Amino acid sequence: MKLRIAPSPTGELHIGNARTALFNWLYARNNNGKFLVRIDDTDTERSTPEYEKNIIDNLSWLGIDWDEGYEIDSSNTYKQSDRFTRYEEVANNLLNEGIAYEDDGAIRFKVEKNNVISFKDYVRGDMEFSTNDIEDFVILRTDKTPTYHLASTVDDIDYEITIVARGEDILSSTPKHIMLMEALNAKIPDFCHLPLLFGPDGKKLSKRHGDTSVASFKEKGILPEAMFNYMSILGWSPGNDLEIFNKDFAISNFDLKNVLGNPAIFDTKKLLWMNGQYIRSFKKETFHELAFKTIEESLSRSLFAEEIKRIEVILPEVQERIETLNDLIGQVGFLLDEPFVVNDVEWNDVNSENAQLYLMNIRKRFKEMEDFNLKNIEEMMRAELKKQNIKPKEGFQATRVAITGTKISPPLFESIFALGLSPTIARLAEKIENL
């Protein structure tokens, strides 16, 4: 058994193609079959090496690997642009056999009328197409480059693909491919036409839906595990209402024949939720490693030892509340050796006479504090609240903005503890007007 994905490098890898690749891969892995990646770059006008790299990199990022194809075998690039002579030769043979004919310099496949092409589709069942509805189609362009129909078909034959699983948009072209294969005396593979992914407007996902590339989700701080998991439950489910599962589970339960026939709308909200679930599920060490890497990347520098120490204190709190990796920097920013700025608007919101007095009092107590630890911080700050007879919100929110710069931060006592005693005293002083 051999399956394949054949992306065209005319754009970044988008989630629709990624999902098709994923389903092919899952089925191959489930059956101990082979998975092949080739590059369908017959559209030389729009294909670029950058897109090619983007597609390969993002496939790998998702954890999809392949046994044959792109950069596996030094004797074959598995790029259609390197096989143009092969396709031209096939087209000429068909021409000589009278199966195809020349038309204004191009070569057209002659479709025999009053015929029925039938095949069994894994998800659609028995399919029948009348050849009366199919026009003679171009297989070789005037410039001698092959069309998709020719190149794809020849490759599927040459690379001995046994199951062609692709998007439903190609369902109507399948009879053309079968006719070509028959004309070439090739064994007809099985076909499986996967439902398309739609945008929120119910239309085939495309550029106009904004960022639909896998790369854009990576940039948004989505984890490959979450992306993989979410894509796999679009059009398929392992049953038992299970939604969160790992790669191995997906492989052992996946079956192309259980894929739904109806299209699915890609819901970013649920992806985001799932991403949060994955973040929460990580072991502490795994999350720390990932967090530091992410923070350093967004800072474009390495972290200092002191910064790492401070961040480590707050990380368990952060792990519980972020949705994407990109939310990290906003949570730990106040612990970095970067210019500390307090949001003026928010400060004005929380500043008050009571707040001023409270800040003054706790600062004094911090200066006297001998054992700076979480328990002592909390006890002292609550005691001062009581002494002053003000609500937690009034004292704590002012402290929060003074210490972290904003009204939204990790839990206050932990934040103070992570920041350290003297920076805390200094930041409080900054916001006390009559000091």
Added chain:
RNA sequence: GGCCCCGUCGUCCAGAGGCCUAGGACGCUGGGUUUUCAACCCAGAAACGCCGGUUCGAAUCCGGUCGGGGCUGCCA
């Protein structure tokens, strides 16, 4: 227009004739917890497009209809 595919809560999925007064998840609403934001817990609203037929019985089978989508390129 022609050909083809699809049709269960807003969204994703469960349901393969009685277990369905239709289940789970996201989102949403309300509540709990609470120093913020989250996380977490509880509760709630929310769907079988419609019409026929088969059957003792249909979300499940059949037909029609309506709706959505895809293809109809010397794009893929």
